[in-house]
Amino acid sequence: MTGHVTVTDEDAVRVIRLSRPDKKNAITQDMYRDMSAAIDSAQGDASVRCLIISGEPGVFTAGNDLEDFLKAGTSNTGTPRASEAIKFLHSLAHNAKPIVAAVDGIAIGIGTTMLFHCDQVIASTRATFATPFIHLGLVPEGASSLLAPWMMGHQRAFSMLVMGRKLDAEEAREAGFVNAVVAPESLEAEAQKVAREIASLPAEAVAASRKLLKHTPEDLIRRIDHESHLFGERMRSAEAVAAFKAFFARKKS
Known part of the structure; x- marks a missing residue:
């Protein structure tokens, strides 16, 4: 473990916590490896x-x-996508255990798309969700091009994934990928409450029912890999190169 991801087990619940506050929990390859x-x-x-x-x-x-x-x-131009990120997405696709997400503050890019793989999402009132892939000359990832329209409809998914529109917590709840919105100080307790409720149910019945409700891992992997291929092509495009140069110039100014 890098120290930027902490993992704790208590009462049948495993908590995976991103812990890099000085960088707004921006995810490195090592952090992806630890989460996987x-x-x-x-x-x-x-x-x-x-x-x-x-x-x-x-x-x-x-x-x-x-x-x-x-x-x-x-x-390596032959492998344009970051492999640990893809391995993490594959881990989400193959995962058979219920996942609860507790979201406070910003959830950008994969911070939002990973939520489409979760079974319950609890957000604080100050949570915001954004997928600015297009603004960087890229395309959606994480099977979000499959899961987002399925969850919230084409028009809302287009607004978020293509136009880059940001959603606040209530808008995300209305869109259907956030279950509940709570005060920031209540977020952890509410996520733990929901996780313990799930953990108390008959495990085999939960697993079978969850499998019925989800896209198959094969469908998810197929879409993740297709997006990844396009993402890699876009990374080398003139649009993306210019967008990243502009982004880093703004950071330095």
Whole structure:
């Protein structure tokens, strides 16, 4: 573990917490690796019956650490996408344990698209959700092009994934991918309450029912990999190169 992801098990619930507050929990390749390991190792552990993914108070995640992401994603032109990010998405696709997300503050890029793989999403009143892929000359990822229209309809998904429109917590609840909106100080307790409720149910029945409700892992992996291929092509496009140059110029100014 890098120290930027903490994993704790208590009362049949595994909490995976992003903990890099100085960088707004921006996710590095090492952090993706740690999250994947926490999810994968839970699959064969009968004592873990539900997962929680959360961040530090005030911020869920700013998405990819772009400098780390670009370094990993463009180091080899034959493999343009950051492999640990894809492995994490595959872990979400194959995961068979219920996931509760506790979202406080910003959830940008993969910080939002990972939520489409969760079974319950609890947001604080100060949570916001944004997928600014287009503004960087890129395309949606994480099977969001499959899951978002399925959850919220084409028009809302288009507004979010293509136009880059940001949603606040109530708008996300109305769109259908947030279950409840609570005060920031109540977020952790509410997520734990929901996770313990799920963990108390008959585990085999939960697993079978969840499988009925979800897209198959094969469908998710197929879409993740297709998006990844397009994402890699876009990373090398003139549009994306110009967008990233402008982004880093703004950061330095």
